[in-house]
Amino acid sequence: MYPDSYLVSTEGKCRGVFTEIPKQYHSLLVRNYEGCLIIPGLSDLHVHAPQFSYRALGMDRELLAWLNRYTFPEEAKFSSSSYADEAYGYFVDALRRSATTRACIFGTVHRKTVEMLMDKLDQTGLFALVGKVNMDREVREDLLEKNSAEETETWLKRTMGKYKTVKPILTPRFVPTCSDGLLEKLGELQRAYQVPVQSHLSENPDEIELVHRLCPWSDFYGDVYDHFGLFGGEVKTVMAHCVYSTDAEVERIKERGVFVAHCPQSNTNIASGIAPIRKYLRKGIYVGLGSDVAGGAHLSIFRAMTDAIQVSKLYWRLLDPEAAPLSAAEAFYLGTAGGGAFFGKVGRFEEGYDFDAVILSDQRLPHPHQLSIEERLERLIYLSDDRDIRAKYVCGREIEL
Amino acid sequence: MYPDSYLVSTEGKCRGVFTEIPKQYHSLLVRNYEGCLIIPGLSDLHVHAPQFSYRALGMDRELLAWLNRYTFPEEAKFSSSSYADEAYGYFVDALRRSATTRACIFGTVHRKTVEMLMDKLDQTGLFALVGKVNMDREVREDLLEKNSAEETETWLKRTMGKYKTVKPILTPRFVPTCSDGLLEKLGELQRAYQVPVQSHLSENPDEIELVHRLCPWSDFYGDVYDHFGLFGGEVKTVMAHCVYSTDAEVERIKERGVFVAHCPQSNTNIASGIAPIRKYLRKGIYVGLGSDVAGGAHLSIFRAMTDAIQVSKLYWRLLDPEAAPLSAAEAFYLGTAGGGAFFGKVGRFEEGYDFDAVILSDQRLPHPHQLSIEERLERLIYLSDDRDIRAKYVCGREIEL
Numbered sequence: 001m002y003p004d005s006y007l008v009s010t011e012g013k014c015r016g017v018f019t020e021i022p023k024q025y026h027s028l029l030v031r032n033y034e035g036c037l038i039i040p041g042l043s044d045l046h047v048h049a050p051q052f053s054y055r056a057l058g059m060d061r062e063l064l065a066w067l068n069r070y071t072f073p074e075e076a077k078f079s080s081s082s083y084a085d086e087a088y089g090y091f092v093d094a095l096r097r098s099a100t101t102r103a104c105i106f107g108t109v110h111r112k113t114v115e116m117l118m119d120k121l122d123q124t125g126l127f128a129l130v131g132k133v134n135m136d137r138e139v140r141e142d143l144l145e146k147n148s149a150e151e152t153e154t155w156l157k158r159t160m161g162k163y164k165t166v167k168p169i170l171t172p173r174f175v176p177t178c179s180d181g182l183l184e185k186l187g188e189l190q191r192a193y194q195v196p197v198q199s200h201l202s203e204n205p206d207e208i209e210l211v212h213r214l215c216p217w218s219d220f221y222g223d224v225y226d227h228f229g230l231f232g233g234e235v236k237t238v239m240a241h242c243v244y245s246t247d248a249e250v251e252r253i254k255e256r257g258v259f260v261a262h263c264p265q266s267n268t269n270i271a272s273g274i275a276p277i278r279k280y281l282r283k284g285i286y287v288g289l290g291s292d293v294a295g296g297a298h299l300s301i302f303r304a305m306t307d308a309i310q311v312s313k314l315y316w317r318l319l320d321p322e323a324a325p326l327s328a329a330e331a332f333y334l335g336t337a338g339g340g341a342f343f344g345k346v347g348r349f350e351e352g353y354d355f356d357a358v359i360l361s362d363q364r365l366p367h368p369h370q371l372s373i374e375e376r377l378e379r380l381i382y383l384s385d386d387r388d389i390r391a392k393y394v395c396g397r398e399i400e401l
Numbered sequence: 402m403y404p405d406s407y408l409v410s411t412e413g414k415c416r417g418v419f420t421e422i423p424k425q426y427h428s429l430l431v432r433n434y435e436g437c438l439i440i441p442g443l444s445d446l447h448v449h450a451p452q453f454s455y456r457a458l459g460m461d462r463e464l465l466a467w468l469n470r471y472t473f474p475e476e477a478k479f480s481s482s483s484y485a486d487e488a489y490g491y492f493v494d495a496l497r498r499s500a501t502t503r504a505c506i507f508g509t510v511h512r513k514t515v516e517m518l519m520d521k522l523d524q525t526g527l528f529a530l531v532g533k534v535n536m537d538r539e540v541r542e543d544l545l546e547k548n549s550a551e552e553t554e555t556w557l558k559r560t561m562g563k564y565k566t567v568k569p570i571l572t573p574r575f576v577p578t579c580s581d582g583l584l585e586k587l588g589e590l591q592r593a594y595q596v597p598v599q600s601h602l603s604e605n606p607d608e609i610e611l612v613h614r615l616c617p618w619s620d621f622y623g624d625v626y627d628h629f630g631l632f633g634g635e636v637k638t639v640m641a642h643c644v645y646s647t648d649a650e651v652e653r654i655k656e657r658g659v660f661v662a663h664c665p666q667s668n669t670n671i672a673s674g675i676a677p678i679r680k681y682l683r684k685g686i687y688v689g690l691g692s693d694v695a696g697g698a699h700l701s702i703f704r705a706m707t708d709a710i711q712v713s714k715l716y717w718r719l720l721d722p723e724a725a726p727l728s729a730a731e732a733f734y735l736g737t738a739g740g741g742a743f744f745g746k747v748g749r750f751e752e753g754y755d756f757d758a759v760i761l762s763d764q765r766l767p768h769p770h771q772l773s774i775e776e777r778l779e780r781l782i783y784l785s786d787d788r789d790i791r792a793k794y795v796c797g798r799e800i801e802l
Contacts, residue, residue: 269714
């Protein structure tokens with residue numbers, strides 16, 4: 001925490017925080033955010049763009065029933081360009097106005113409208129890894145892909161290198177909807193195109209049971225992805241949830257350097273449970289936060305921070321008195337540096353890190369106290385919304401709010 | 402749910418909902434809230450006004466340590482009129498701008514500044530039951546009252562009948578800080594002045610242990626209040642929390658018609674646990690919602706609704722598969738009619754009920770769907786904030802937002 005300081009950026013990179021502007025930067029433009037807090041941009045490691053429009057609706061089912069009842073019917077609509085244009089417009093608009101600077105985003109199986117989503121994101125300047133979803137089993141007819149891998153290769157060729165801060169990420173939805181044959185091909189595509197991977201892991205007991213039934217040859221759920229070369233190691237991988245990962249799965253996550261996207265609100269809303277984040281942090285596993293809209297109803301990673309703190313307190317109280325609740329500082333870490341690490345040198349104001357920053361004002365939240373910067377930040381984490389964001393930068397470039 | 406209808410109010414009372422304006426009301430002024438949703442006002446059955454300014458700070462302790470570390474030092478400041486003027490100003494302002502129309506409010510032990518709070522609330526037109534807190538043991542010196550009952554009687558005499566929609570409510574803080582002698586006198590005051598009662602009950606394991614130690618003669622925590630005539634029956638009583646009420650306590654709550662103020666966010670933030678609300682509803686116990694600022698960080702009863710749904714899902718998943726999670730409709734009921742019943746005929750748009758209403762717009766939350774009124778309401782419960790409130794009425798009178 002640096003009071004009354006200068007944060008310097010050149011060429012999209014952070015050059016450090018100084019009490020006086022170093023001589024070599026005297027020619028730089030100075031922007032004055034007096035009275036505001038400047039924080040690293042927030043990273044959302046797991047969010048479903050097509051689900052944004054029905055967030056805060058239909059959270060009265062568990063995962064598998066919820067997917068069939070709400071998610072898949074909605075995602076089927078994204079075969080329509082005009083529907084996708086409107087719905088993705090709302091999503092991208094909200095993401096732009098939020099404190100999120102980077103995100104790992106699921107689209108749908110539809111290549112063309114996923115490209116539309118990528119175009120829209122590119123126009124904002126936000127940094128996004130976007131996935132065309134793969135599904136070739138256990139899903140309604142109109143979402144079932146016959147040429148999933150081929151379409152994915154076409155999409156990779158069309159989008160790799162096309163944008164400045166938007167890139168493709170391989171996105172097998174989850175094991176239940178991806179046959180071994182499809183995962184095999186996706187593994188080959190990964191090795192051919194060197195793209196990162198995102199998926200879901202051990203979110204719900206019935207889902208895990210289904211995976212065991214579909215892949216009886218696997219040691220555990222994550223072992224399926226790993227078998228096809230889609231689980232860390234050389235492959236930058238983020239897995240959402242990990243609520244019920246077994247010891248063996250946790251060991252593999254750690255060993256392979258897989259990122260866990262902790263999505264506390266989603267795990268609550270669709271009654272999955274509480275992920276043992278204290279355990280993961282103690283083991284040195286990489287953890288970031290995900291809004292998981294629309295399992296989560298809120299796109300805000302500040303909200304994800306407070307949700308993470310809150311469920312960690314219930315976990316401590318109800319399940320494990322040895323698992324100390326997350327502090328506000330730890331939750332802030334998860335939403336900035338923790339998740340940011342998935343994108344490289346991101347989420348800290350250190351020399352050489354990408355310059356992603358959010359400028360926050362707490363003027364709308366008056367109080368009679370003398371507060372430290374830490375306390376002002378804690379209040380903003382719990383109480384701020386998009387009204388309180390004064391400016392936002394990604395790779396040194398200001399984002400229009 | 403009534404689409405495109407007229408909600409009629411005269412003399413501060415609701416006269417029903419009609420598809421056409423009945424003849425006898427043709428002369429009434431018509432206000433057009435086309436496109437908006439009109440809902441009954443929300444009731445906050447438990448909130449601490451002096452804690453508002455430090456909400457979203459210092460939630461890293463359990464109840465008793467939290468009170469000593471954060472709450473009591475802050476409440477001590479309310480001996481100062483100038484401090485109270487500023488801090489209560491922020492609270493009343495936020496309550497006015499929220500969707501809450503009625504509240505049961507704790508002040509501090511300081512009679513004069515509690516009267517200042519009541520004056521401020523009176524100016525808004527909100528309906529409020531406000532308590533001068535009683536404490537004569539187990540608290541730091543500067544909050545320890547020597548003439549707690551006498552001061553309370555002075556306060557009752559000065560405030561009863563003084564305001565139109567603001568009234569005093571007896572407020573022994575909780576058993577740990579109220580000696581048997583003090584509770585005895587408060588029971589006498591209750592019978593002499595016929596005022597309602599609010600307090601805390603069975604929130605935290607250590608607190609309950611402390612009550613057993615301080616009142617070894619009692620059968621259970623709530624039995625202490627009951628022994629002194631401060632626990633329902635003839636006495637309108639609301640008890641916050643009831644997270645750990647024993648079967649005997651639950652039976653007494655039911656038998657005496659005591660209201661439970663369910664404060665899910667507070668119970669999470671200070672790691673108390675999850676109250677078994679499904680059980681209370683099945684037993685026919687009166688339940689409403691409380692923000693419990695500053696155990697809760699948010700004054701919004703919409704937020705309390707979603708918190709209630711969310712913790713009920715974790716309760717179902719982690720503690721009791723027989724306890725079905727709360728639906729959005731049930732949570733909405735708790736925040737309107739459920740809590741409203743504490744104030745009389747409040748919280749419904751039925752003939753003869755007090756006309757408390759909130760007009761909400763969902764224009765700020767665009768989406769590509771055709772939604773039912775129920776779905777639009779569910780979205781507003783999860784996603785709305787004070788920006789979305791178009792107007793608010795209490796007893797037929799419009800509140801300045």
